[in-house]
Amino acid sequence: MLVEEIMKTEVITLPPTATIQQALDLLNQHKIRHIPIIDKENHVIGIVSDRDVRDASPSIFESDEGSNNLQHEIQSIMSHPVITIHPLDFVEEIAKIFYDKEIACLPVVREGNRLVGIVTEKDMLYTMIQxxxxxxxxxxxxxxxxxxxxxxPEVTAIFGKRKTNIVSVLVYPSKDDPEYKILVFRIQTMNPLPVIEDLREAGYELLAPNHTAGPLK
Incomplete structure (x- = not known):
């Protein structure tokens, strides 16, 4: 799956000269957590999170003079340079960027670093579910x-004999033995018992479900 299939193309942005108050208003109005900062050519030059804005906002215990902080330009608190991705990047690969960099948002850019979309950690989680x-x-x-x-193909042939529709397949290494893999199937049936019995008869080690009392929901 490509980034362009999951990215949001309607992105709320601000210029670097916008105020922190403007960013705060947009975050609250649109219920978002990040705002890319762009220049006049739509180049991504920074990004601001709700945490950045919250940290820059005056405490309720501060005097009225503290509210002047909200009139500072957003470029004074934005993060830069910004990690960006391309619409033709693979979703599975950018998931690693989210994990390695511990970030919650990635702007999507095309040639010339021009903003065309955004992907958030919530978008990634929903995509993983799909x-x-x-x-x-x-x-x-x-x-x-x-x-x-x-x-x-040997294993999937067993599902095919039962005309069972496979929704998804995941493959990951066995922690106990590097000579083995774990295959995880999601199948479109509420009664997997016939397939389970076929798999056992074929000599495969079943990890889940580890019982035959009834269909797994």
Missing amino acids: LTGTHVQGSHIEIKVPHRPGIL
């Missing part, structure tokens, strides 16, 4: 398989 198929009613099956070429 990619894993958990938004679709069905059943979850995990099996442990040898890490060798051709193992995935």
